[in-house]
Amino acid sequence: GQNIDQPTEMTATEGAIVQINCTYQTSGFNGLFWYQQHAGEAPTFLSYNVLDGLEEKGRFSSFLSRSKGYSYLLLKELQMKDSASYLCAVRDSNYQLIWGAGTKLIIKP
């Protein structure tokens, strides 16, 4: 079966750095996405990785290792507005997105 694993909840301090991990087992791989979802709102796109390595976009970076079936989202200089759920999703061989259950990130002052 296909599976995406990510921690259920994480807590971090404002101004700090946090890393949210995602491991996956899917039938085929055509890219990995990270989305952010604030409570009661729509998920919004953060990043896309299809090749191994680090993609940096401002305070957010995403890393991929295809051989390990592993990705992480790195958030720097945390702000209170970063409190949200972070969803990891993998596009499989049928080009469908397989989603993780999301990681709820709580930022404390």
Add this chain to the structure above:
Amino acid sequence: ETGVTQTPRHLVMGMTNKKSLKCEQHLGHNAMYWYKQSAKKPLELMFVYNFKEQTENNSVPSRFSPECPNSSHLFLHLHTLQPEDSALYLCASSQDGTSPYNEQFFGPGTRLTVL
């Protein structure tokens, strides 16, 4: 309006009611999706339409019936639902349904409660 819109935002219905959810995208995309999001569970893909043709039906019960009259509009018709169908129903769109880099844009969702 811009992006992806959904109406209604909240819906409470009895098990014998018939209702419809509406989704509209203003992005010129060709693929549209219905997802179900339950608390602490992964997003569940329900239906995919690519160029108005249904290309995916993930074993969704027949009490959910999708309709895609054109590339900009998507409906989800609901009838004789069960309490376990209570969830957030999200609509999304993308440029098409097959390109590898195919970011999906989501609407705000309809919070459905079945009594």
